[in-house]
Amino acid sequence: MKYERYHFGANLVLEIISGKWKPSIICSLDARPKRYNELKAYLQRVNGQPIAQKVLTEQLRQLENDLIVKRTDYHTVPPKVVYSLTDDGQRIHDFLIEMSRVGENLAQHLASADQPIAFDYSYQQMIHHQKGELHAKS
């Protein structure tokens, strides 16, 4: 990516986190680092929709270039690659939690004028789970 000039800092943040799966990726790596296929399966579970391998790789590469995600390749056979959050990635994650709080407030108004809006994970849950992995619904 080529960074040059922005009207606001907000535009830089948006450029970095805009991508269908990026917010979910960042939040998935918060609890603990994950291997590639582990992350892929996790994303599918929490979002109820499969992510194409090409897309996951693309978005991980971009997040890596933007210093949000760190890629660790163990160079073994068979391969083992682990993805984790950088310090900036952790800050973006914290910001996404705050963003979720704003979103849930907006949803109340939008829902009253339209239809109920459901969130799988509230920002309260996100805060609560910051130090512990979510349990899979077995």
Next chain:
Amino acid sequence: MKYERYHFGANLVLEIISGKWKPSIICSLDARPKRYNELKAYLQRVNGQPIAQKVLTEQLRQLENDLIVKRTDYHTVPPKVVYSLTDDGQRIHDFLIEMSRVGENLAQHLASADQPIAFDYSYQQMIHHQKGELHAKS
């Protein structure tokens, strides 16, 4: 727009503000409400790039549906239409300021590993100008 289910509240916020000009529109209407062509000219000035009429109308309609922007039509000839922020729009604007602070911090790291990144308006300026319109660079 059809709201249904989201993984996080963050995804709702992103859906609402994602659009090339939406963040700029929201920030432009903060200082004071603006008429259509006034807003159009303002956006072109601060972003150094013209916005297509079709696109501006589209994004304004969407922001109106999402309860971010209020459209006031005076039904006169010639027409006079004024756009302003709703309460939720104001909250989103405040959030964009916070987002700019985060972005400017990220930029320091990205710039050191890449190239310098310039912001036309810092979040400090945004705060300072919340109660007063920006001066045009004459």
Next chain:
DNA sequence: CCGAATCCTAAGCGATACTG
């Protein structure tokens, strides 16, 4: 196990022309 390469579709954005 973790990808790369290719092809395809839908949507965002923009240019242009026209209108009450």
Next chain:
DNA sequence: CAGTATCGCTTAGGATTCGG
């Protein structure tokens, strides 16, 4: 002045196939 209507380009995302 504040829009609509139409068309074309570009890009993000996804399905599929192949490789170290």
